Amino acid sequence: MIRRLKPAYALYNFFKKSELEHNVSLYEKYKLNKKYYSSISSADFEHLDKGQSHLKDLTTEELKSSPYFSKLSNEYQDAMLDWSDNGYVVLRDFLNAEQVQQVNDEVERLLVNKEIEAKYGGTKIMFSFRISDIIKNIGEDEQLKNILHLLLNRKVDLFQSINFIPPSRQRTHSDSIHMSTYPYGGMVAVWIALEDVTVDQGPLHYYPGSHKLPYVMNKDYNNHGNALTLGKKTYKDYEDHIAKLIEEKQLEKKVFLAKKGDLLIWHANLLHGGEPAEPNVTRKSLVFHYYAKDVICYHEVTQRPTLKPKN
Ligand SMILES: O=C(O)CCC(=O)C(=O)O
Numbered sequence: 001m002i003r004r005l006k007p008a009y010a011l012y013n014f015f016k017k018s019e020l021e022h023n024v025s026l027y028e029k030y031k032l033n034k035k036y037y038s039s040i041s042s043a044d045f046e047h048l049d050k051g052q053s054h055l056k057d058l059t060t061e062e063l064k065s066s067p068y069f070s071k072l073s074n075e076y077q078d079a080m081l082d083w084s085d086n087g088y089v090v091l092r093d094f095l096n097a098e099q100v101q102q103v104n105d106e107v108e109r110l111l112v113n114k115e116i117e118a119k120y121g122g123t124k125i126m127f128s129f130r131i132s133d134i135i136k137n138i139g140e141d142e143q144l145k146n147i148l149h150l151l152l153n154r155k156v157d158l159f160q161s162i163n164f165i166p167p168s169r170q171r172t173h174s175d176s177i178h179m180s181t182y183p184y185g186g187m188v189a190v191w192i193a194l195e196d197v198t199v200d201q202g203p204l205h206y207y208p209g210s211h212k213l214p215y216v217m218n219k220d221y222n223n224h225g226n227a228l229t230l231g232k233k234t235y236k237d238y239e240d241h242i243a244k245l246i247e248e249k250q251l252e253k254k255v256f257l258a259k260k261g262d263l264l265i266w267h268a269n270l271l272h273g274g275e276p277a278e279p280n281v282t283r284k285s286l287v288f289h290y291y292a293k294d295v296i297c298y299h300e301v302t303q304r305p306t307l308k309p310k311n
Pocket residue numbers: 162164167168169170175189191203204205272273274275285287
């Protein structure tokens with residue numbers, strides 16, 4: 001029960017002022033009666049101007065006419081044409097074999113030294129970029145960040161990294177339920193293969209065009225809660241809701257059989273997940289999540305503002 005009590009989170013947040021101040025000027029901008037430690041969720045934005053509730057998605061015409069686009073290789077330009085209609089971009093061979101080996105060696109070293117550990121059932125190594133320059137430099141790569149800036153029409157800040165060694169086997173979801181923003185759409189993710197991935201290894205899957213569906217938030221699966229408590233639904237309820245939506249809309253799934261070094265960028269609202277996998281296989285990969293600048297950053301399920309360490 002304590003995990004559902006909003007005042008318990010607010011108390012925890014109270015002592016994290018420096019990591020939560022990033023939202024304060026935006027609460028003022030949108031005239032939200034919130035302190036840095038207050039709980040926050042999509043319900044707090046419902047009364048605001050609907051016309052401004054989403055970052056405007058870039059059209060293909062806007063993409064093509066941007067000066068940075070013309071500086072990219074023909075291959076990258078072609079890949080980026082998927083963004084507007086399909087909500088993803090695949091950049092092949094973004095890392096070369098030597099860079100991939102460096103990351104894999106680094107993860108191995110950090111694990112052996114117990115500087116990182118795999119959580120969430122042994123699948124996810126969180127935030128390795130905070131202690132590894134090798135990993136951070138990839139997430140902060142200038143060309144990559146310029147591409148993300150172009151796609152979102154906003155500069156982005158690297159927020160989180162996740163290393164996977166076994167496959168995620170994660171059911172289909174949109175990251176906007178986890179890393180939520182106001183206006184909607186102020187998040188973007190990058191997935192990089194750190195080995196060649198076959199169908200047996202639980203490849204990443206995604207649903208092209210699903211980013212255009214309405215964002216699924218607490219109210220859409222009856223998980224509102226009230227002023228004092230979070231909603232009672234489980235994460236499985238959310239995943240079931242998404243599975244039903246995919247069925248109803250007859251969405252078409254794509255499976256990413258990546259070669260090591262290949263990279264996929266997905267939109268904040270693109271439905272994606274990990275395919276089932278054979279037992280005891282690896283599927284080494286690295287995910288980076290970025291928030292756009294000047295958006296309210298929070299977590300819809302737990303209704304908490306995002307903790308962002310000051311750089
Ligand atoms: O790597 C995967 O299979 C999925 C990762 C994912 O969904 C995420 O990091 O948001």
